[in-house]
Amino acid sequence: MSPFGRPSAEEHAALMAQIGPLPLRGRAWPRWIAAIAWVIMAMIAVRLVIVLQLAPAESLPMPVIASIVVCFGALLWMSVHMWTSVTEISGWGIRQSWITRREVPWADIQSTKFIPLFASKKLVCFVQKGRPVVFQAGTPELQAAFARISLVYRKRT
Template sequence: MSPFDRPTPEEHAELLAQIAPLPLRGRAWPRWIGAIAWIFMALIAVRLFIVLQLTPDIALPLPVVASLVVCFGALLWMSWHMWTSVTEISDWGIRQSWISRREVSWADIQSTKFIPQLASKKLVCFVAKGRPVFFQAGSRELQTAFAHISLVYRKKT
């Protein structure tokens, strides 16, 4: 028996019945995490504004200012994706909108691991080829579904 024996069709059907109705959609990140990200962005913006208002004799060199602005833009982009990202569990598999789309079909999942962290509950899906795929659950329904998926698709020993 391989440690990556997939669930039987009956076990998979029972799993989908447990997490029904499908598709199940929810925030990928908890709202409070997104709010904290935006608060930090506001604090960084205020500090960046203060730095840019310095007199020319004590101002930062232009390449340093440019790199600060680029880094701030990247943080804004990540904060936006944290705020708007959605995770979906469907008959096809699991998808999450993120900076790059994350998705894995049920047929590709070899095993899973549920990681209950403080900030975000995660499901790691190990696939036959390639790197593991990480999904976040920001809602109670998704967290419960991730726990059920992890039990059915856990690595068998």
């Protein structure tokens, strides 16, 4: 038996049957978390407008204005991806659309760790080479599937 969480072919087939009809797709982030991100973005935008109305543009150096615009744009970009990202579990492996695409085939997974945080349930996949890949589950179906995957692909000692 491998010290890693790689299950046998039978264990993997049983896992796929437990998960249900594949592909299983759902939101990567819970809708309420993504909505909170948009509310925070709106509050930041309102505050920026108020500050810019109170302080003339001539009093703020251009590098400061540019850095504020870049930071606000980056936060806006992350909020868009939190709202639109999708996690998919398929016969191939696990994929998540994000700022950069996250994906890992079943054959590359050595072990996993399910992290049930309050705001986001995560599955950390430890792969043969490279850094661990983290996936978010925003629906109860994905969260249950992540817990099952973690049980089957746990690190064995």
